[in-house]
Amino acid sequence: MGTSTTSEPETVIATRDLTKRFRGGQLAVDRLDLTVPRGSVFGFLGPNGSGKTTTIRMLMGLIEPTSGSTALLGRPMPVEAGRVLPEVGALIEGPALYGFLSGRANLARIDAADPTSEPRTRRARVDTALKRVGLAAAATKKARAYSLGMKQRLGLAAALLKPRSLLVLDEPTNGLDPQGMREIRALIRELAADGTTIFLSSHLLDEIEQVCTHAAVMSQGRLLTQGPVADLAAGARGRLVVTTPDPGEAARVLEVHGVHGITVSGPRVTGHPPAVDPPDLADLNAALVRSGVRVRSFAIEGTSLEEAFVALTGEGFHVSD
Numbered sequence: 001m002g003t004s005t006t007s008e009p010e011t012v013i014a015t016r017d018l019t020k021r022f023r024g025g026q027l028a029v030d031r032l033d034l035t036v037p038r039g040s041v042f043g044f045l046g047p048n049g050s051g052k053t054t055t056i057r058m059l060m061g062l063i064e065p066t067s068g069s070t071a072l073l074g075r076p077m078p079v080e081a082g083r084v085l086p087e088v089g090a091l092i093e094g095p096a097l098y099g100f101l102s103g104r105a106n107l108a109r110i111d112a113a114d115p116t117s118e119p120r121t122r123r124a125r126v127d128t129a130l131k132r133v134g135l136a137a138a139a140t141k142k143a144r145a146y147s148l149g150m151k152q153r154l155g156l157a158a159a160l161l162k163p164r165s166l167l168v169l170d171e172p173t174n175g176l177d178p179q180g181m182r183e184i185r186a187l188i189r190e191l192a193a194d195g196t197t198i199f200l201s202s203h204l205l206d207e208i209e210q211v212c213t214h215a216a217v218m219s220q221g222r223l224l225t226q227g228p229v230a231d232l233a234a235g236a237r238g239r240l241v242v243t244t245p246d247p248g249e250a251a252r253v254l255e256v257h258g259v260h261g262i263t264v265s266g267p268r269v270t271g272h273p274p275a276v277d278p279p280d281l282a283d284l285n286a287a288l289v290r291s292g293v294r295v296r297s298f299a300i301e302g303t304s305l306e307e308a309f310v311a312l313t314g315e316g317f318h319v320s321d
């Protein structure tokens with residue numbers, strides 16, 4: 001399923017200087033240049049309030065940008081929305097479902113609302129979509145009896161009633177328990193394996209690392225970086241972790257030697273090594289020992305996206321769930 005554009009553009013989402021300033025003056029998205037390659041699972045990462053939902057709403061033509069431009073599937077939006085949007089499935093801010101209807105009846109209603117969908121093949125389309133998301137057995141249950149994860153899967157099924165080139169999912173695992181999250185992530189991987197480009201927002205770094213091939217990192221409406229996840233994570237230097245019975249002195253010595261963002265928790269002192277590539281860790285260790293710090297362990301931990309984020313912003317990736 002998936003690709004039905006004739007032109008098959010290599011870039012499925014491209015924004016240039018995309019900006020949204022709300023009426024109150026809030027600059028939610030600031031000159032965003034996003035490039036989402038075809039076939040990617042693209043994670044749009046950022047803490048709460050960093051502008052992800054606003055961007056997605058602009059991409060889908062739900063709100064107007066203040067300035068800048070957007071192209072979906074190689075076509076300018078919103079002027080070509082009529083041609084583009086049928087190829088784009090979206091799940092934004094949770095699916096709108098009727099609790100008193102079954103999962104199947106909900107999908108049938110959504111399908112019927114699409115003037116281009118053929119009524120005679122509706123049942124087959126709905127059943128295929130239900131099967132796709134693993135809800136065939138629960139098809140006749142009322143939607144209000146569905147778990148949050150099942151509701152989310154039903155929302156995805158709605159987005160999959162037609163073959164799509166692109167799926168845009170806003171925080172698809174938000175509010176789900178770990179099992180629900182695993183199910184949605186597995187489904188995203190399956191859809192991607194079929195060739196659908198998937199653009200998903202998340203405030204969860206590990207989620208992006210688990211499912212995405214590419215990512216863009218947002219902070220306060222601005223794009224910090226974008227590219228293949230492996231490249232972003234490789235750019236991080238990792239966190240220095242020292243365990244010692246002398247944490248105060250260790251912190252002082254490390255700071256003098258250019259380690260920044262130091263935190264002390266019991267015997268554990270962590271921080272970011274100086275931006276020398278590669279940092280001379282042997283010298284750092286020797287400096288500690290010279291100052292009489294008793295070093296029990298000295299290691300670099302994790303070169304994850306989280307470290308990349310910290311390195312880019314100089315701050316932790318704090319989010320309120």
Ligand SMILES: Nc1ncnc2c1ncn2[C@@H]1O[C@H](COP(=O)(O)OP(=O)(O)OP(=O)(O)O)[C@@H](O)[C@H]1O
Pocket residue numbers: 022023024026027028046047048049050051052053054055203
């Ligand atoms: N309709 C609106 N009017 C005014 N300000 C808004 C509006 N919608 C969002 N904002 C502001 O724009 C900024 C970005 O919000 P947005 O919802 O896009 O962020 P987000 O990264 O999606 O965060 P979350 O994960 O919490 O939804 C925030 O400061 C928010 O308060």
